[in-house]
Amino acid sequence: MAKKNESSVSINIGINDKDRKKIADGLSRLLADTYTLYLKTHNFHWNVTGPMFNTLHLMFETQYTELALAVDLIAERIRALGYPAPGTYKEYARLSSIAETEGVPNAEEMIRLLVEGQEAVTRTARSIFPTVDAASDEPSADLLTQRMQTHEKNAWMLRSLLQK
Template identity: 50%
Template sequence: MSLRAYLIVEMNKGDQNMSVDIGIEKGDREKVAEALSKALAETYAIYMKTHGYHWNVTGPQFRTLHLMFEEQYRDMWAALDELAERIRALGVYAPGSGRRMAELSQIEEGDNDVPSADVMIANLTKDHEAIATHLRDFIEVADEADDDGTEDLLIARLQFHEKTAWMLRSMQG
């Protein structure tokens, strides 16, 4: 089943118990929820990778990276809730399993082995740049639906990921 079909089925289930009248048409809410679900899944993938790197980083930059990764994963942890709650505010169920998140995300999962600190930095830089690119597309979906609330949320997430990518790039030689 496609993501769109899945969301429509889930949205229709929710509509049985709840009427959503927030000034955004149902079809537009579905499109925005689809974009938000992808943003949620990609945030989750980067969150998991960053948290794993926080636990396992070693080397001369240990303290700096350990603390930086913690700051980053804490921000993303809070963002996961904001993104999921926005999906629910649109009258759609948020994806709630690791499997579903992996299906929706274009971000590669974490490593089976523990990479070097330099590889961790390079991997996360690439991931933050990728989600920033995707967020621009998701913002456009929200804009087309005249969904200012989602636009604001996604713009804040875009700013976080662009800043994080810059900080990580600055740590590379």
């Protein structure tokens, strides 16, 4: 019988409690990374200047909008597994692998920092995959695959802007 988490109704979706907890913990790290990257990207959207202003302003808007949608999908998957989704700056600061950026970097540094952030989210998603795969958690695997595909593409597009 499945262990009860926060409600009186047990969860029996074919993934044992221990694996659901490990997956939810991994997805919580992914959520923290995604939200932290969202904030960084939105900040850079507001504050970018220079000759590439229009290009970067629009690109950053596209990326932060996608990230805003992604945090909801990740949080809802954590909930479907029976665990609360983290939702505070304090939790995100503890869970995220992405450092905050102080001040306002120049446009080229913004791009470099966002490449690092996109790649960090990809690494976090990839690190969860073995647990998800071993538990035959196809919905989480699908979510992780989509996230990795999006972040790898965004990193490539940003990295291309740094080519001389």
